[in-house]
Amino acid sequence: MKIKEIEEEIVEEFALFGEDWEGKYEHLIDLGKSLRIIADELKTEGRLIKGCQSKVWLQSELKNGRVFYTADSDAIITKGLVALIVRVLGDHSPQEIIEADMGFIDRIGLTAHLSPTRANGLLSMIKQMKMDALSLSLKSKV
Amino acid sequence: MNGKPLVYLDSAATAQKPTVVLKALSDYYLKQNANIHRGVYRLSQESTVAFEKARVVVQQFIGARYAHEIVFTAGTTASINLVASSFGKKFVNKGDELLVSEMEHHSNILPWQVLCQERGAVLKVIPLKDKGELDKGELDLEAFKKLLGPKTKLLALTQVSNTLGTVNPVTEMIALAHAAGAAVLIDGAQAVPHMKVNVVAMDCDFYCFSGHKLYGPTGIGVLYGKEKWLKELPPYQVGGGTIKTVRFSGTEYAELPLKFEAGTPHIEGGIGLGVAIDYLNSVGLDLAGAYEQELLRYATEKLSAIGGLRIIGAAAYKAAVISFVVDGLHALDIGTILDQQGIAVRTGHHCTQPLMERFGISGTVRASFAFYNTFEEVDKLVDGVIKALKMLRS
Ligand SMILES: Cc1ncc(COP(=O)(O)O)c(C=O)c1O
Numbered sequence: 001m002k003i004k005e006i007e008e009e010i011v012e013e014f015a016l017f018g019e020d021w022e023g024k025y026e027h028l029i030d031l032g033k034s035l036r037i038i039a040d041e042l043k044t045e046g047r048l049i050k051g052c053q054s055k056v057w058l059q060s061e062l063k064n065g066r067v068f069y070t071a072d073s074d075a076i077i078t079k080g081l082v083a084l085i086v087r088v089l090g091d092h093s094p095q096e097i098i099e100a101d102m103g104f105i106d107r108i109g110l111t112a113h114l115s116p117t118r119a120n121g122l123l124s125m126i127k128q129m130k131m132d133a134l135s136l137s138l139k140s141k142v
Numbered sequence: 143m144n145g146k147p148l149v150y151l152d153s154a155a156t157a158q159k160p161t162v163v164l165k166a167l168s169d170y171y172l173k174q175n176a177n178i179h180r181g182v183y184r185l186s187q188e189s190t191v192a193f194e195k196a197r198v199v200v201q202q203f204i205g206a207r208y209a210h211e212i213v214f215t216a217g218t219t220a221s222i223n224l225v226a227s228s229f230g231k232k233f234v235n236k237g238d239e240l241l242v243s244e245m246e247h248h249s250n251i252l253p254w255q256v257l258c259q260e261r262g263a264v265l266k267v268i269p270l271k272d273k274g275e276l277d278k279g280e281l282d283l284e285a286f287k288k289l290l291g292p293k294t295k296l297l298a299l300t301q302v303s304n305t306l307g308t309v310n311p312v313t314e315m316i317a318l319a320h321a322a323g324a325a326v327l328i329d330g331a332q333a334v335p336h337m338k339v340n341v342v343a344m345d346c347d348f349y350c351f352s353g354h355k356l357y358g359p360t361g362i363g364v365l366y367g368k369e370k371w372l373k374e375l376p377p378y379q380v381g382g383g384t385i386k387t388v389r390f391s392g393t394e395y396a397e398l399p400l401k402f403e404a405g406t407p408h409i410e411g412g413i414g415l416g417v418a419i420d421y422l423n424s425v426g427l428d429l430a431g432a433y434e435q436e437l438l439r440y441a442t443e444k445l446s447a448i449g450g451l452r453i454i455g456a457a458a459y460k461a462a463v464i465s466f467v468v469d470g471l472h473a474l475d476i477g478t479i480l481d482q483q484g485i486a487v488r489t490g491h492h493c494t495q496p497l498m499e500r501f502g503i504s505g506t507v508r509a510s511f512a513f514y515n516t517f518e519e520v521d522k523l524v525d526g527v528i529k530a531l532k533m534l535r536s
Contacts, residue, residue, distance in 0.1 A: 021482045026533060053490050054474045075472035076534050
C-alpha cells in the first residue's frame with residue numbers, strides 16, 4: 001500500500017472512536033503491542049531519539065530498496081505513537097518516506113503530540129525516521 | 143480542557159493569576175505607560191512611584207530591612223546568575239569551595255558549576271540522608287556539617303524542593319554556614335507561595351524568587367541581598383540606569399538597588415507582582431498555607447492507597463507538592479492520560495536530574511497545589527490516576 005493509502009486507513013480506523021478519547025488511546029496502546037521491537041543489544045545511546053521525555057530507540061535498515069524500522073520505548077503511549085508512524089512509513093522507499101507529509105496525525109486528533117515542546121517528541125521521531133531513510137539511500141548509492 | 147473543566151495541578155511550575163493582577167497589567171498600559179526613573183513629567187513620575195511602591199511591598203513581604211535591598215530581576219534563575227557572577231568575580235578564587243544540595247533545581251546548580259569552572263573553584267554537594275527504602279528526601283545535616291570548612295565561600299540552597307516538596311531547615315543551616323564563614327543564598331522560588339518568609343530572621347545573605355509562581359506576572363523576579371553584600375558586589379550587567387556619572391575615564395555607579403537594574407526594567411511586571419502580593423496578603427498566607435497542607439494530607443492519603451504507586455518525598459515538613467511514580471509505568475503515560483481527562487500535572491525530571499538519579503528514576507508525576515485548588519480536584523486527580531493505571535496496565 002502507498003503511504004497515502006495507509007494514512008487513509010488509519011484515519012478511518014480512528015474515526016470509529018469519534019469523541020471517545022479512551023477508545024482512541026486504548027487503540028494506540030494496542031498498536032504499540034504490534035511494534036517490531038528493536039533487539040535489546042541495539043538499545044544504545046546512539047539509537048536514542050533526542051527530544052523525547054520518554055526513551056525511544058530506533059533502528060533502520062534498507063532491504064531491497066525499502067526501509068524497515070524496529071523500535072521501542074519505555075513509555076506505553078509513546079510506543080503506540082512510534083508503532084503508528086512505523087506502520088505508515090515502514091516498508092517504503094526512502095524517497096516516499098522523505099516526501100510523506102504525515103497530515104493524518106492532525107486528522108486523527110493527536111495533533112497535541114506534534115507540538116515541538118510536546119514531551120512525546122512525535123516530531124523528533126518522524127524527523128529521525130526521515131533522516132535515517134535519507135542516509136540509508138545515500139549510503140546505498142555509494 | 144479536552145472538553146472538561148480544567149483541573150490545574152501545576153502551580154509549582156507557574157501559578158494562575160488573580161484578575162486584580164491582570165487588571166494591574168492592563169491598567170498600566172492603558173493609563174500609566176511611561177519609562178521610570180527618567181522623566182520629569184507626571185506620567186513617568188507616577189509609574190516610578192508605582193514601581194517603587196511595589197519594591198516596598200516586596201520588602202515587607204519578605205521582612206527585609208530596606209527597600210533598596212530588593213533588586214528586581216527577570217526571575218529566580220536571573221537572580222541566581224546575578225549573584226554567581228557578581229559574588230564570583232569578587233570573592234571566589236582558585237581552590238575555594240561552593241556548596242549546593244542534591245535536591246537543587248538546575249537553575250541553582252548550573253550558575254555555580256560554570257562559576258567553579260571559570261574560577262577553578264570546587265562545587266560540593268550536600269547529599270540526602272538514608273538511601274533506599276528509608277529515603278524521605280531530607281538533607282543529611284551531618285554530611286553538611288562535615289562539608290563546611292574554611293574554604294567554603296558560599297552555600298546555595300533551596301528552601302523548598304520543587305520535586306519533593308521538602309522544606310529544608312534553612313535557618314539552622316544558614317547559622318552553621320555563617321559559623322564556617324560562608325555566605326548563603328536561598329532559592330525561595332517554591333517557598334514564598336506557601337509560607338511566610340522573613341529574610342532577617344532567617345539571616346540569609348541572598349534570597350531569590352520568581353513573580354510567576356507567586357500569582358504574579360512572568361518575567362519578573364526578586365533578588366534580596368543584605369545591604370552590605372549588595373554594596374560590595376560589582377554590578378552584573380551595566381548600562382543605562384546603573385550609573386551616577388559616566389565618563390570615558392571612569393564611571394561611578396548608582397546607589398542600590400539601581401546598580402543592579404541595568405536598562406529599562408519590567409515595570410508592569412514589578413507593579414503586577416506588588417498587586418499579587420497584596421492579593422495574597424489579603425487572602426492570608428498563613429490561611430492559604432494551612433489549607434494547602436490539608437489538600438496535601440488528603441492527596442497523600444488517597445494516592446498512597448493506590449496499588450503500585452510510590453510517593454517520592456516523605457519529609458516530615460513538606461510544601462504542597464506531591465511527586466509519585468508507579469511501578470512499571472512511565473510518568474509521561476500517566477500524565478498523558480490525565481491530560482485527556484483535563485487534569486494538568488507535570489511529568490519528567492522537573493529540572494532536578496541529579497535528584498532523579500539519586501532515586502534511580504527517570505522522572506515522576508508531580509501534582510502541586512495552590513490555595514485555589516479544592517478537595518474535589520484532588521478526588522478527580524485520584525480517579526484520573528486510577529483510570530490511567532487501568533488503561534495502561536490492560
Ligand atoms: C526551586 C526552583 N528554583 C528555581 C526555579 C527557576 O525559576 P524561574 O524559571 O522562574 O527562573 C524553579 C522553577 O521551576 C524552582 O522550582
